[in-house]
Amino acid sequence: MANIKQDTMPVIRHLRDFDPRSGNLLERMVFNYRPLFMLFMVLATLVLGYVAVTRLELRPSFEKMIPQSQPYIQNYLDNRKALRGLGNSVRVVVENTQGDIFDPEYLDVLKKINDELFLAQGVDRAWMKSLWSPGVRWTEVTEEGFQGGAVMPDDYQGKPADIEQLRQNINRAGIVGSLVATDFKSSMLVVPLLDHDLASGRGIDYRQFSQMLEQQLRDQYEYGGDSKARASGKEGEGKYKVRVIGFAKLMGDLIDGLIQVMMFFALAVVTSLVIIFLYTRCVRSTLLVVFCSLAAVVWQLGIVGWLGYAIDPYSILVPFLIFAIGVSHAAQKMNGIMQDIGRGTHKLVAARYTFRRLFVAGVTALLADAVGFAVLMLIDIPVIKDLAITASIGVAVLIFTSLLLIPVSLSYVGVGRKASERALRIDQRAAEHRGFGKLWDALDRFTTRKWATGAVLVATLLGLGGFWVSLQLKIGDLDSGAPELRADSRYNRDNAYITSHYALSSDLFAVMIKTPPEGCLSYRTLILADRLAWELQQYPGVQTTVSLVNAVRQITAGSFEGNPKMSSLQRNQDMLNYAAQQASVNAPELFNTDCSMMPVIAYLKDHKAQTLDDVVAIADRFARENSSPDRQFLLAAGSAGIEAATNIVVREANRTMLLFVYLAVTLFCLITFRSWRATLVALLPLVLTSVLCEALMVAMGIGVKVATLPVIALGVGIGVDYALYLLSVQLHYQRQGRTLGEAYQNAVAFTGRVVGLVGITLAAGVVAWGWSPIKFQADMGILLTFMFLWNMLGALLLIPALSYFLLPDKRFVAAAPAPCEAEPQPCDSAQVPRAQARAQA
Numbered sequence: 001m002a003n004i005k006q007d008t009m010p011v012i013r014h015l016r017d018f019d020p021r022s023g024n025l026l027e028r029m030v031f032n033y034r035p036l037f038m039l040f041m042v043l044a045t046l047v048l049g050y051v052a053v054t055r056l057e058l059r060p061s062f063e064k065m066i067p068q069s070q071p072y073i074q075n076y077l078d079n080r081k082a083l084r085g086l087g088n089s090v091r092v093v094v095e096n097t098q099g100d101i102f103d104p105e106y107l108d109v110l111k112k113i114n115d116e117l118f119l120a121q122g123v124d125r126a127w128m129k130s131l132w133s134p135g136v137r138w139t140e141v142t143e144e145g146f147q148g149g150a151v152m153p154d155d156y157q158g159k160p161a162d163i164e165q166l167r168q169n170i171n172r173a174g175i176v177g178s179l180v181a182t183d184f185k186s187s188m189l190v191v192p193l194l195d196h197d198l199a200s201g202r203g204i205d206y207r208q209f210s211q212m213l214e215q216q217l218r219d220q221y222e223y224g225g226d227s228k229a230r231a232s233g234k235e236g237e238g239k240y241k242v243r244v245i246g247f248a249k250l251m252g253d254l255i256d257g258l259i260q261v262m263m264f265f266a267l268a269v270v271t272s273l274v275i276i277f278l279y280t281r282c283v284r285s286t287l288l289v290v291f292c293s294l295a296a297v298v299w300q301l302g303i304v305g306w307l308g309y310a311i312d313p314y315s316i317l318v319p320f321l322i323f324a325i326g327v328s329h330a331a332q333k334m335n336g337i338m339q340d341i342g343r344g345t346h347k348l349v350a351a352r353y354t355f356r357r358l359f360v361a362g363v364t365a366l367l368a369d370a371v372g373f374a375v376l377m378l379i380d381i382p383v384i385k386d387l388a389i390t391a392s393i394g395v396a397v398l399i400f401t402s403l404l405l406i407p408v409s410l411s412y413v414g415v416g417r418k419a420s421e422r423a424l425r426i427d428q429r430a431a432e433h434r435g436f437g438k439l440w441d442a443l444d445r446f447t448t449r450k451w452a453t454g455a456v457l458v459a460t461l462l463g464l465g466g467f468w469v470s471l472q473l474k475i476g477d478l479d480s481g482a483p484e485l486r487a488d489s490r491y492n493r494d495n496a497y498i499t500s501h502y503a504l505s506s507d508l509f510a511v512m513i514k515t516p517p518e519g520c521l522s523y524r525t526l527i528l529a530d531r532l533a534w535e536l537q538q539y540p541g542v543q544t545t546v547s548l549v550n551a552v553r554q555i556t557a558g559s560f561e562g563n564p565k566m567s568s569l570q571r572n573q574d575m576l577n578y579a580a581q582q583a584s585v586n587a588p589e590l591f592n593t594d595c596s597m598m599p600v601i602a603y604l605k606d607h608k609a610q611t612l613d614d615v616v617a618i619a620d621r622f623a624r625e626n627s628s629p630d631r632q633f634l635l636a637a638g639s640a641g642i643e644a645a646t647n648i649v650v651r652e653a654n655r656t657m658l659l660f661v662y663l664a665v666t667l668f669c670l671i672t673f674r675s676w677r678a679t680l681v682a683l684l685p686l687v688l689t690s691v692l693c694e695a696l697m698v699a700m701g702i703g704v705k706v707a708t709l710p711v712i713a714l715g716v717g718i719g720v721d722y723a724l725y726l727l728s729v730q731l732h733y734q735r736q737g738r739t740l741g742e743a744y745q746n747a748v749a750f751t752g753r754v755v756g757l758v759g760i761t762l763a764a765g766v767v768a769w770g771w772s773p774i775k776f777q778a779d780m781g782i783l784l785t786f787m788f789l790w791n792m793l794g795a796l797l798l799i800p801a802l803s804y805f806l807l808p809d810k811r812f813v814a815a816a817p818a819p820c821e822a823e824p825q826p827c828d829s830a831q832v833p834r835a836q837a838r839a840q841a
Contacts, residue, residue: 011340012349023352026359031352034408041405045295048302056305058255059312061203062088062247063195064382065646065706072645075634079512082592083599083637088193090209090246091506092117092217093498095186098239102167102184104158107131109221109240114189116216122193122204127589129179130189131166135588138173141558151175177503186243186501193248210252218242243494245506247639250482253491254313257774261316264772268320268765269294272327275761276334282419285334288409293326296401300394313484314707315387317769317777321714321784322394324765325369328758329362329402335754337407338415342424347414351407361728362403364672365721370395371664372713378660379653381646381706391714443748446800447741455801459794463688470694474703475654476609476647484707484776499606504543507607508638509536510599511619515631517594521576525631526552526569529600532622532633536602539618541611543603548590551583552576604640609703612644646706654704658690661716672724677806678731682723684802685794686716693787700779707776708783715787721758722795725751730803739809744800759792 012018020032030037066073076083094113096106114132118125129136132152139148151169156162170180180187196203222242269290277286297319304311336354341347373395376388445451477483480499481492499505513520513529520526526549533545549569556579557567570576583590591598604611616635623633636644662683669679690712702708726747733743766788769781 011344013344013346015346015348018346018349023356027352027355030404030408031348031355031411034411037404037408038412041295041400045298048306049298050302051305052298052301054305056301057310058207058258058316059203059205059310061312061382062193063203064312064386065247066642067380067646067649068382069380070645070649072634072636072641072648075512076637076642076645079514079597079634079637082597083510083512088195088247089639090191090193090213090244090248091498092189092191092213093181093186093243093494093501094189094221095181095241095243095497096239097185097241100184101131101180101187102163104163106240107156107158107166110187110189113217113221113242117189117191120191120209120212122209124192124194127192128190131170131179131187136173136175136179138169139554139558139582140172181501182503183501188498188502191246204248206248206251207255209248210256213242213244213249213252217244243497245491245495245498250484250491251313253489254484254774257485257772258313258316260773261777264768265320265323267768268323271764271768272324272761275757275764276327276331279331279757280334280338280415280419281422282338282416284413285338285410285415285419288413289327289330289334289406292330292401292405292409293323295405296326296394296397297323299397299401300390303393303397304390309386309389311390312383312386313774314383315390317780318387318391318394320765320769321391321718322398324762325366325395325718326398326402327765328761329365329398330406331757331761332358332362332754333402333406334410334415335757337410338420339424341415341417342420342422348411350414351411355407359403361725363399365724366395366398366403368665368668368720368724369718371668371720372661372716372718375657375660375664375713376710379657379709380649381653383706384710387710441745443796443800444741444745446797447744447804449804452801452804455797456805459685459688459798459801463691466688466691466695469698470691472698473694474609475651476612476643476703476705477607478609478701478703480606480608483703483705484774486773486775489773504603505605507604507640509602509604509612509615509619509640509644510637511602511623512634512637513598513600513631514634515596517596519630520548520591520595520598521573521580522630523569523571523573523576526576528626528631528633529598530569532600532619532626533602535618535622536600536615539614541605541614543605545600545602546590547600548580548583548598551590552579555579555582599637601638602640607640607643609647612640612647615640616644616648650704650706650709654709657709657713658716661713662687665716665720669720669723673727673731675731675807678727681799681802681806682720682727685723685791685798686719688798689719689787689790689794690716692790693783696783696786700782702779702783708779711780711783711787715784715791718762719787719791719794722755722791723799725755726795726799730799731807734807734809740800740803740807744803748796755792755795759788762788 021028023031068074068077092113094106094110096103099106101107101110110130111132114130117123118128127135134150134152136151137148138151141147149169151166151173153162153165153169156166170176176182176184178188179190193204193209221240222238272293273286273290276289277283280286300319300322301311333354336357337347337350340350340353345353370392373388373391376384376391379385379388446455479487481487481495482489485491495506511532513525515522515525529547530549533547533549536542536545552569553567556570556575557564559575559578560566580591580595602615604615619633619635623635627633635641665686666679666683669682670676673679673682693712693715697704697708726744729747729751730743733746734740738746763785766781767785770778770785772778772781
């Protein structure tokens, strides 16, 4: 049985016996000028709080969601002006629940909605499509030649003859399944959005745009002006239903969901209060810990706003993590001060003692956290880089709020005498192998051969099993609709309706064919475009394809009285030129003005990861085999094309990110421990956690994408804290000649409760996310909870087991330590009371 020896510094009950000149420079600056330090912290908190309230914005951006240096995205951005309508857009479907679209009242409502959307800020009006758009046209071949016009009759007045004319025009235009539902009960408005609002020059305000859709369209036409009925989430029971999908609406719904997310932040605060109070039984110190952690969040948000950054639905989760990390570090400082006060030390001296013991360890742990955040900067997706910057700012702030503000504040208010005496009794019981001491004794068994071997074997089996399951981990979305939201959310219900009632989905994958001016009309280019479309159509995940070839065939056949034999590509260039001229009127989106760019558009059944991978493989192979100096086949545009490019970056970044995280943490541990064996002991539990986390993602049906990519890096960066706490003390004792069992049991006694408190506090701060209305936050909450708790258990169980094999007693030469070397804190003149210092002088 190992002997537990508590580490103490000299008990100084009166300030007159303490030398204020002791300690390092930072300690003297902070504690000897406490009023100035507290004044600075209060003023900084007020100023940054004001900045956070007045300057911080929730501003999601479509461009920030895409990897702009990825070759496919570069191709899209370089040719964006020639691909209007294939980027960011919203689709609005208006359904008649009591009839069909051939209802004059329905058509009047559709016209009003069309006009409101047409005049909305940020809409690319020239490319908007609906039954009321003059650019949506029909064409017919007659004995006299071509006839055509707008689908909506120019002289439409709602008469039966007008309705019948509209019915014929819809059939002749071939828009059933695209702009008109297959059951004729609804029609669609396609609303492309500009990159920036032309009036203000700023990016589109997606929250404002989403609110416009809800308040001006849904409230008025679906709910009859009853906004409370809409807020309930249930669909309206009136004659019309308005369904909306698209990136702008998704972002708007996520931002609206963030208001509910604030409830989870409040729940995290209450949970932390309860956990810390149960641990300390001291009201004032508990409130102080939570207040200082909230101050860290205020500082973080204020600095982010000051630097001109904005918060988006993905980085809004970072303050939760900063608060949880802040609480864990603050609780450690409070625990040390409480123990010293319980032994009779003055509260100011106790605060300075705790600062000396834990400041370096705290900074070291925060640097380890920062590694996990900073590595995210390597991912070439702006929204993740912003998340990394926001998180790094938060970690830097914690040095001031959790490592400095807490001990200085507690030097004023102290802790309750009963609470400090209770903490001392718990330590004494543990030293006598009672209470927590029994748990420490149980953990000590893992330093023996039998238990160590068993733990390593179980961990190996778990690792192998987890690795086998993790091989099935997919990149991208695994379900249709928006995986960021719940399956029963209004957005996903709308998406399901549109998918089932329209033959063409909103998932567009476009291959761009770039040629010299007028080159897209060459016979060879059109033939290759036709072959590409045919190859894409053979894949089951493609509904249909559309390109200039379709229009040229149709117009050529029409030029010969609809002769089906002429429904093909002709070698006669004049015929091709005439067909393209006609197509420029009816389908201007199929090529640009100088005919140097035309897309081949594939409508996909869904945007699942496997579908996108297969389509990319087909298009990429064709492009490599058929590109030449005269014509280039460039991937990719359209919503599905952009998502496919994002998946490629995420796939590459996933492994690269983990590699750099572990390289950085390895270097960090080598510097801290000065032992490759100890570094291996610290890293192996983290590797196991990463593998099991990926296996858990497979089991939960979560793919790796922009929203979930940062989770594993964050888990590794934060998880290494546990190893730092335990191994630092364990190695110290081993290097003083203690056996592994003694060293580990003293390490657990010294930091074990703190490790447990950190793990439980971090997990408690995020576990409630599992009930969030935003699904990706719920997924992150479950994954982070698992990683926090598993890292804690891995540290407590696997570190002693691995130490038995990698850090055995024979590697450490027992030496008789000097008196002040027997403890895990350095000798320091600050431990000598002022009276003794004077006598020695």
